Amino acid sequence: MEFKKIKGEGPERIQIEMLDPILAPGSSKTAKVPITAKPAGMACEVEVFLGPNETTKVVSSGRKAFTSTGASQLVNCPITMPTPPAGEGAAYHVYIDVYTGGFSFLACIGTEDVVIPGGSIGPIDWA
Amino acid sequence: MPQFAPGEVKTAIAPIVAKPSGMSCEAELFLGPDELTKVATSGRIPFVSTGAAKNVSLPIAMPSSPGTVKGYIDVFVGGFRFLAYILKEDIVIVSPYPLGITILGITAQKKADGSLEAYVKWVHTLTNWRPQEGAFASVLCTPGRYVNGVWEDYYWVEHHDLTPDPHQERTTTCYWPKEAVDQMPSGLCGFRAHVIAYIAGWMEIGRSPEFTVEDLVTVDGVPPPPPPPPPPPRTNIIISSVSVVGNAITVDYEVSNRDCETVRIEVWEYGAYPNLYVSGTGSGNIGKHQVTLTSTRTPTVGVTVYIFYMDGYVNAYTSYPLRF
Numbered sequence: 347m348e349f350k351k352i353k354g355e356g357p358e359r360i361q362i363e364m365l366d367p368i369l370a371p372g373s374s375k376t377a378k379v380p381i382t383a384k385p386a387g388m389a390c391e392v393e394v395f396l397g398p399n400e401t402t403k404v405v406s407s408g409r410k411a412f413t414s415t416g417a418s419q420l421v422n423c424p425i426t427m428p429t430p431p432a433g434e435g436a437a438y439h440v441y442i443d444v445y446t447g448g449f450s451f452l453a454c455i456g457t458e459d460v461v462i463p464g465g466s467i468g469p470i471d472w473a
Numbered sequence: 474m475p476q477f478a479p480g481e482v483k484t485a486i487a488p489i490v491a492k493p494s495g496m497s498c499e500a501e502l503f504l505g506p507d508e509l510t511k512v513a514t515s516g517r518i519p520f521v522s523t524g525a526a527k528n529v530s531l532p533i534a535m536p537s538s539p540g541t542v543k544g545y546i547d548v549f550v551g552g553f554r555f556l557a558y559i560l561k562e563d564i565v566i567v568s569p570y571p572l573g574i575t576i577l578g579i580t581a582q583k584k585a586d587g588s589l590e591a592y593v594k595w596v597h598t599l600t601n602w603r604p605q606e607g608a609f610a611s612v613l614c615t616p617g618r619y620v621n622g623v624w625e626d627y628y629w630v631e632h633h634d635l636t637p638d639p640h641q642e643r644t645t646t647c648y649w650p651k652e653a654v655d656q657m658p659s660g661l662c663g664f665r666a667h668v669i670a671y672i673a674g675w676m677e678i679g680r681s682p683e684f685t686v687e688d689l690v691t692v693d694g695v696p697p698p699p700p701p702p703p704p705p706p707r708t709n710i711i712i713s714s715v716s717v718v719g720n721a722i723t724v725d726y727e728v729s730n731r732d733c734e735t736v737r738i739e740v741w742e743y744g745a746y747p748n749l750y751v752s753g754t755g756s757g758n759i760g761k762h763q764v765t766l767t768s769t770r771t772p773t774v775g776v777t778v779y780i781f782y783m784d785g786y787v788n789a790y791t792s793y794p795l796r797f
Binding site: 367368370430433434435436437461463464465466467468469470471472473 | 475483484485486487488489490491492493496498522526530531546548550551553555556558560
């Protein structure tokens, strides 16, 4: 999954691999986020959340603390996938916010959505 | 319930709603007794979700054996199943050869030689039958019992092939030799049987419901007698000592635990059977006894004293060797 910066002073674009954007409802996953935060030694926090927009957090990892190294470092963000209503499926944007000193200095959005499939099957006919 | 012929190819049109739209999905229809046992399947049929109902065609060949199977539809995306449905109505695979099998009854008896026979009386009403198709029927009869309210079979099964003859009442004899009966656990109380009919190519075309009966076993028509009482303890005779003075041979012995009927004492030359020195009788009552027998010659090497007695069942003996 590829991420693009939507605000802040961080790098122009962050690349994140995400092997399977189609996930089961309610499943527990861990996003492994490679974050480059400069300068080194800052007490930072990162939050991954899914939602239709950046103000509506359907599910969130909460803020996970880490200390910047000035280079790319993997930060684990465990998160439980949303459960759409029965018979419904949905696609959710993926947002990553990185904080230090209480303010967000990196805000990224995934270029691919997480898909939680759903649906139904009606009565079948035989031909 | 939908009914199809064995092996018939049909296509199920399934309206599938998969959300969100644009997903590369696969749908599979399969038939079986449960969702882990696929006896027929459409394979995975790909389609792209539209977010609304979309008719997906799932062609499938019906199972080759008559009977009832359940239908399942699974829908996958990205390799994982996100929809799993079971059809509300089972699918009936109907034989082109209408067959009715009825078991009319079972009787049984345990023979005096320990073997067991069960007689299954049954009839079928087969139509569309063509003898050249090599049809036959099997009768499976299984001894069993109830254990805590649950029927437990002994897995002794007898198969009997019969060329079906419509509308004729038949009796099949099932036989278990004594060796087989001896291996059955105790508590046998009845039998369960069913009849299966086959047609050319060994395709099963029908089977009867299981027929269960209890309390059937008799011995040649008479209920088995109670087991005999355990035998009484055998007589215990011990020769406590033997002494030889000249040609007089003195035997001390003791009868314990029960009287015996006869006691015969024989003194033989040691190591030179059957050279008998002398014989006589003694008391068979409980207690210690001494008997002195006088031979016509004096033993030189030694003697072996035997006491033979009847303990009520068999002849028995005890012996005492004495070497000089």
